[in-house]
Amino acid sequence: MVSVAKSFDAPIKLLFPTGNSTRPFSMLGLGDIVIPGIFVALALRFDVSRGKENCYFRSAFLGYAVGIALTIFVMNWFQAAQPALLYIVPAVVGFTAVHCIWNGEVKPLLEFSEAKPTDESQDKVSSHSDEKSDKKEE
Template identity: 40%
Template sequence: FRWFKPAARSFVKVPFFGAVSYLTLAVCPFCIVSAVLWAVYRRMPYAWIGQDVLGIALIVTVIQIVRIPNLKVGSVLLGCSFLYDIFWVFISKMLFHESVMIVVARGDNTDEDGVPMLLKIPRMFDPWGGYSIIGFGDILLPGLLVAFALRYDWAARKTLQSGYFLWSMVAYGSGLLITYVALNLMDGHGQPALLYIVPFTLGTFISLGKKRGELRNLWMKGQPPRVCTHSHPPPKDSADSAAHVISS
């Protein structure tokens, strides 16, 4: 859309679909071919590439569309997801004799590939092979908070160091690193990534906001305070000049 604005803003009426932009018509064949190729070759060893491409496209689209308005909503969302992830990975194993979250993510009982539940990449130096996997929720939900941080930084005109986006990204990466450390320490048993990611990302955001005195504004409004220029009196020099002109 940014590169081909004329084509994106020109529309043609298509039966059943209505008004469709020329850009959409041009891109549509490539999208269909990509999806069909993945469906045909999804059981090949290299099919994980197509699956990850489709998954990343979906994740980016959701983050563009869904936005959290303030830190309070983000905290409730991530807090509930934190408890949800722990329950279905650990506690469900006691109730159903297997981890429901892991079974659903891998598609073990459906003879399918787990789409669209996860991203996966082959283990490079593992003699037993297999894949390292991460669920969409472990990327999407913290991603909404990171996207909120980026929007706030732009609105407040903050630099990279003084903003929240960079530190949210560092916190997310640290939480993900701890997840894989715990995975190795527990002999490869699936871990609820949000158990580690949520405290890092949310804790970092709240701590920085409190330290900078912006926590209340982040929590309630989700936007930087805006100063109304019309409410301020004009500078003294300007007022004196105006009075001199009027008296003259």
């Protein structure tokens, strides 16, 4: 995996200088940013949909930072390349899950959807509201 990533010269990786002459660069794949980034973005959208403070976004982003730090720690401890998603994804999901459980909002988070209602469901809603207004008039 590492040899393929090192030999492939395309914008799919980020190289960071380390100051170590034996390993002059540390590498992070764009998948290690994009995949957890989608989860963090969805956490932000959940916060915005509720009209509340960005609490789930902050916990997901903190989980991402902890996952990156853990990856760097393990990589330096074992002096070997590590798959970053192995540490980032559980950290992001774990921090968000703990926050969700702590606040008792598991069901709203799991049921979150931005899907727009279809025409049939809009018709049902409008007919239901018409029935209520008819009953009030009587």
